Amino acid sequence: xxxxxxxxxxxxxxxxxxxxxxxxxxxxxxxxxxxxxxxxxxxxxxxxxxxxxxxxxxxxxxxxxxxxxxxxxxxxxxxxxxxxxxxxxxxxxxxxxxxxxxxxxxxxxxxxxxxxxxxxxxxxxxx
Numbered sequence: 001x002x003x004x005x006x007x008x009x010x011x012x013x014x015x016x017x018x019x020x021x022x023x024x025x026x027x028x029x030x031x032x033x034x035x036x037x038x039x040x041x042x043x044x045x046x047x048x049x050x051x052x053x054x055x056x057x058x059x060x061x062x063x064x065x066x067x068x069x070x071x072x073x074x075x076x077x078x079x080x081x082x083x084x085x086x087x088x089x090x091x092x093x094x095x096x097x098x099x100x101x102x103x104x105x106x107x108x109x110x111x112x113x114x115x116x117x118x119x120x121x122x123x124x125x126x127x
Contacts, residue, residue: 005063012056019050045090071122082111
């Protein structure tokens, strides 16, 4: 297994487990502690966390089939960064209610978008 495939498979599986744990924590421990709005914010973080954990797993599988390129590597780095920045900022916002943290969320969203575009480039450059 090449190191890029291994890295993204490990990051994907660890983040999928973390997303499940954080989702369960939100559903059980936070249900009565957060306002309905902040619980929705938290759940959005979990949802995108899980989607992009699956994206990292997909990148790991793709890395088995395509020659590893900088496009592919950066797609994974951006996807992981997006989880940290987008989902992480939503978790912190919901738990702390510190509004300025919400300014970080679009940076993470941009990382997600770029990750998917970089994956497109990795696939298109493979001829």
